[in-house]
Amino acid sequence: MSDIHSSPYIQNNETISRMMLAVIYALIPGTLVYIHFFGFGVLINIFIAVITAIACEVIILKIRHRPVKPFIYDGTAVLTAILLALALPTLTPWWLAALGAAFAIIIAKHLYGGMGYNPFNPAMVGYAMLLIAFPKEMTAWIPAETHGLNFSDTLNYSLFEILPAGMSYDALTMATPLDSIKTQLSLGYTLDEIHNSSATLFGNIAGYGWEWINIMFLIGGLILIFIKVISWHIPAAMLGSLAFMAMLFNFSDAGSYSSVSFHLFGGAAMLGAFFIATDPVTAAASTKGRLIYGAGIGILIYIIRTWGGYPDAIAFSVLLMNMAVPMIDYYTKPAVFGATGKS
């Protein structure tokens, strides 16, 4: 039926490439601030992940006898790689980013049928695999701003795992604000004690540095909503439910449960809400479905962060809700025009 052309004969000029490019542009402010606080490792990770993702995409497309050009230019592989790289710790060996990107593209994307058919968010599948396989590398972060590493130091570590003289990996790295709160709460400290114990880790409203990164990702996300590349439903539902959960428990016991602002700006909530959970392929389709999907992610993030085994929970929450998408879609079919008075 492809050789018959029926109406409409005109079309707007929106393409997948343009949408993905817009998302990539919207990541730039947050990424720049991220680099500012956590060094050039961010950039190196992005570079390695993108190169690996493109290479894997080309190879798999060739094997699957699919045209390479349209699927490389659509930008989805690049975006997957960038999102994965942004989720990684910034001082890591090169193979971590490469392995994650390869896993995301080959296993999570193409083994499920490629672009448009993957039920799980590829970047988050890659991240989850790395977190489970390499927990030590994946949870060790350098301190914001005070790490003292320049570009060549970071590149040296990435390629050869060599640090400048006098520096040791264990002394240099630490847990993320979310992670350290979790650990120390379990040791019986109160939130106030934890905040006071480490001035470099915590900022005004959340983790030091993290709060600015989150604000920039929030701005990027709002631009995407404004130019209608994403709809507001998933981010609003996700951040809203996360904030609601945080408020509920913080209100009942402020000593043991972190504040709303800490949950929204202390980890990867903004990146997750605007850039990861909104991946259309793996999200619910209808308006109502998107609200349920987003809210589910928000609630799961709070549960996993507070009572679960992992410090940050975006990846697992998104993947769990990806699983629920077919069911959400099935039960949220909108009423058709004229359904009220069926004759």
Next chain:
Amino acid sequence: MMSMRLWKIFGGLKLPGFKSMSMSQATQPAPLPKTLTLPLKQHIGIDAEPVVKVGDTVLKGQMIATSGNYVSAPVHAPSSGKVTAIKKHRIPHPSGIETDCIIIETDGEERWVECKEHSNYRQLDAKTLRDIIREAGIVGLGGAGFPSFIKLDAGSSNMIDTLILNGAECEPYITCDAMLMQEQSRKVIDGLNIMRHALQAKHCIIAVEDNKRAAHTMLVNALHDHEAEYIDVIQVPTLYPAGGEKQLIKTLTGKEVPSNGLPINIGVVCHNVATAAATATAVLEGKPLISRYVTITGEGVDHPCNLDVLFGTPFSELINLCGRNSHAEQFIMGGPMMGFEISNDDVPVIKTSNCILVKSENPTPDYIMPCIRCGQCAEVCPAQLLPQQLYWYSRAKNFDKTQDYNLFDCIECGCCSYVCPSHIPLVQYFRFAKTEIWTQEQEKEKSDIARQRHEFRQFRMERKKAENEERKRQKRELLKKVNKEKDNSEDAKKAAIEAAMARVKARREAQHTAQENTDNLTDEQKHLIAEIDSRRKKAKDKS
């Protein structure tokens, strides 16, 4: 005139209009062509039946084909002349099919048939009015071509609350209704009055998109004081598809036509403005529908404009008249959103030809990407469907599922295809699915009949078999009695048969030996035979 509240419709698109290009000059009558080609089917329903023969002389306005059925419409001669043929000719149809057409060679004299005016229509009852409108061959001129008299029947139980004249004309490029409302506003209102009388409607609305200021002004000015009490000329927001019947009714009344229902179910009837003007001509002047306003536009013509065109005029003549240029590669009847492409411009203008869009061919379409479920299609769908799910199931040919997702509520407006970032021809898939379902249903009906027939046959056969068995049984019993008496002679018979068979066998063997001619062959002959056999075998293997 009272101010009216308008309701918002779901979805829709703001489209570039391309309307002013064909509105710069007043509508002129198109020149009389030498040959008029009049398809017997220019409407939804059953073909009209010719009432003229080849060689007959016809007058302008004379009926040349009568409606063959309730859902049908007669055809009239658009000009005087001679019927030269009744034969198959290509018609404007997406499939490019040829159907029966009456060909008239015009004589240029434009001699009219006698016309019976009904300026006193208010004294006529609804049935008589409908008959006049039916005999005039009037069908919906907005594009659908449904016989109008049917939609002027309020029925026994239905009270018509609102009669809407649709002048929204929401598709890009098309301006024939806008020009008609501007130039013949009084006629449109006269037609509305006649329709109102036939339906006994309480309230009338003429709906015009708010990008047609001139049409709105002219209509308001043409309204008599007493008419303003029951007619509202309303501007509706310019938003495609505001002129879709269900969408327009929602915008104006807030009521939703039930899914699978008709406007009349909620006391609303909707007609196109051009249909109203044609109704006025038919009733007040007694002249049947023989011409219409047609927009000829697009980058393929140098002088886009509207023309008053006699039915049967070939597209090609109109395009030439408007200055065909080198961009004229693709011909679309109707608008770019819901019209259809015509492979050849030798087709005639028919009752539903509102617009001839002449474009350059689209550059080779982009590679169609997979659906990324972005949901933009669902956001613009005025029927509130989920096109991405419908696409999924149509593609998988899971037609039951497509009906669960209300495939048949799709109005094929094209909004989903327009916005799809993967450039998937969604509407094409939905048309495909609808056609497949219709075919399957027809086949199922056929197979149901066949199955019933088969089952009855089976039953008949079994009955016959049972009857035969019974008869045989009776016969056998009878025979048994007789055989007992015959038993003694059996052995002698058997011996005689065996002797006869042995004789036959012996004779056959003798013949066989005599016929063999391949015995005692020379080596050369044997070699030749082997070669021939191998060739035969090869040929057989190949085939």
